[in-house]
Amino acid sequence: MMLARVADSLYWLGRYIERAEHLSRLSSVMLNATLDQTDSGVQAVWIALSAVGEPDVSSAVGSFEAAEALALDRSDPNSVVSSLARARENARQVRDQITTETWERLNLLYLKVTDENARRDFAEGSTTFLQDIIADLHLFKGAADTTMSHGESWRFMMLGMYLERAQLVSRLLEVCFAETPGRQINDHIALVSLLRMACALEPYLRVYTAEIEPRHILEFLVFDEDFPRSIRFATSQIEANLSVLARRSASEGAGPERIAGRLKARLQFADINELENQGAGALLTSVVNECARIHEAIYETFVAYPLEMRLPA
Secondary structure, X not given: OOOHHHHHHHHHHHHHHHHHHHHHHHHHHHHHHOOOOOHHHXXXXXXXXXXXXXXXXXXXXXXXXXXXXXXXXXXXXOXXXXXXXXXXXXXXXXXXXXXXXXXXXXXXXXXXXXXXXXXXXXXXXXXXXXXXXXXXXXXXXXXXXXXXXXXXXXXXXXXXXXXXXXXXXXXXXXXXXXXXXXXXOOOHHHHHHHHHHOOOHHHHHHHHOOOOOHHHHHHHHHHOOOOOOOHHHHHHHHHHHHHHHHHOOOOOOOOHHHHHHHHHHHHHHOOHHHHHHHOHHXXXXXXXXXXXXXXXXXXXXXXXXXXXXXXXX
């Protein structure tokens, strides 16, 4: 069984990498949307800032300043630069568990966003700056997938990545489709921006052509079994990785694989009609809460398990 601190670092490495990519994409889409000086652009900004928990969107600063803060504010623990710094620190602690290719890719990206000229580079080409970060994170994930052994280390990293993704996509959809009076998003351009924030525009268009409808977006991003950024796909990967890890653990903890299995089954056998009858907000909130329970159970099972299990007699 892997050491608790090693499993913890790899798990959080995956989570911070996914968070950095999500925030970079939200910032990039928000900046592009505001080029169109209409209500659609305003709605896109509202979606992006609400999805990251901006407490008072109405008093938010301009979109450029908001995007710059999301990307480069070191005092914000959830900014891109903070997420990458934490990912690098976790990677440094488990340097022997990851490959040279993955470490070098992450280190180069960290040096880029913490460089003294980063703010100047962002000001001169904010969209390019953010797209380069996303591309570098894709290279990191590709290097991890193709150079690391798909054993425990890789699985803990994937577990963190998919758990973070399920929560982030759920929160993004909650902002747009929860049953909040006056906040339903129906504008065509705003819905396209939402798909871009989920990195789902082209895959969505291949399924539904040019029919951009809230119902179809919900169906695709919640229930599609093949799209890697749908909630169903993410929960399926969480369950699969936990099932393998659980077979190697003798823990009697909360059984995160059982919680993940129930969530996976619920999404597998639900459909858009059931979602609409019950209300999208209820299901999306349930997914966020279940992911939080899985996170707690992961800690009980793999990180904070009893001392006698770490040092058997």
